[in-house]
Amino acid sequence: MASPTSAMVPNDNTTSETDRFAHIPTHRYIKFFPDRNKLTVTLNFMSHGPHPSEETLDHLLEMINILPLYARETNILYLSIFFRPRDKDDLRLTPARHLVIGRVVEEINEFPYLTKFRVCLRVDRFHWDQVADLASALYGIRTLPSRRAFNVGQSELAFLENGCRGRYILPGSSLDRDLRSRFRH
Numbered sequence: 001m002a003s004p005t006s007a008m009v010p011n012d013n014t015t016s017e018t019d020r021f022a023h024i025p026t027h028r029y030i031k032f033f034p035d036r037n038k039l040t041v042t043l044n045f046m047s048h049g050p051h052p053s054e055e056t057l058d059h060l061l062e063m064i065n066i067l068p069l070y071a072r073e074t075n076i077l078y079l080s081i082f083f084r085p086r087d088k089d090d091l092r093l094t095p096a097r098h099l100v101i102g103r104v105v106e107e108i109n110e111f112p113y114l115t116k117f118r119v120c121l122r123v124d125r126f127h128w129d130q131v132a133d134l135a136s137a138l139y140g141i142r143t144l145p146s147r148r149a150f151n152v153g154q155s156e157l158a159f160l161e162n163g164c165r166g167r168y169i170l171p172g173s174s175l176d177r178d179l180r181s182r183f184r185h
Contacts, residue, residue, distance in 0.1 A: 020073075021034065021073075024066065024069045024070065025066055025069075027062065027063045027066050029041060029042040029043070029044060029059075029060070029063050030042075030063060030066060030067070030070070032070055032073070032074075034073070036075075036076065037073060037074055037075040037076060037113075038074070038075070038076040038077075038078070039070050039073075039074040039076070039077050039078070040077075040078045040079075040080070041063070041067070041077065041078070041079050041080070041104070042079075042080045042081075042082065043060060043079070043080070043081040043082070043100065043101065043104065044059075044060075044082050045081065045082060045083050045084070045089075045093070045097055045134075046082055046083070046084050060100050061100075064100070064103050064104060064107060067104065067107040067108075068107055068110060070111075071107070071110050071111045071112065072112065072113065074111055074113065074114065075113050075114060075115045075116065076114075076115065076116040076117075077108065077111065077114055077116070077117050077118075078118045078119075078120075079104070079108075079117075079118070079119045079120070080119075080120050080122060081101070081119070081120070081121050081122065081134070082122045083121070083122065083123045083124070083130060083131065084124070085124035085125070086123075086124065086125065086127040086129075086130050089130060091129065091130065094130075094133055094134065097134050098133050098134055098137050101134055101137040101138065102137045102140065105137060105138060105140040105141055106140070108141060109140070109141065109142055117141065119138055121134075121135060132178070132179065132182060133182060135169075135179050136179045136180070136182035138179075139179060139180055
């Protein structure tokens, strides 16, 4: 059975879902579940420093280029962002990480059929200086006509500390207002 969005995707009617996805490169930080039109994306900021290696931000650039290939097939998107423990993190990478998140947000904004969006910032412990500027970049999400951040059908932004349920950032909360004020257009 074809996915609900496949009728909306401009393609040859004889092209099967399997054939369409066969041409999309795989990436270890992107998982697609065609039976639910669900995409999970991981941004792994477990970096050891600015030197080029698989552990730095370079591996995310390829992933960003693959994201648009899923845009017309995705209704549900889960984004997880992983950070090293604050005392082992390199905060000199914050501007580069902000750019990466900003680019991911730009790509997500091009997903025309998104009905559910969830972001989880996964941290050892919540440290404002480690995540504030990065989380504020997420306020650029504007996938529905309302153009209001995190107003994509069912949307949520949460912090997860030590693998336990963290806290949601509630609309209008002091944390929400602070992050919104830090957002750079």
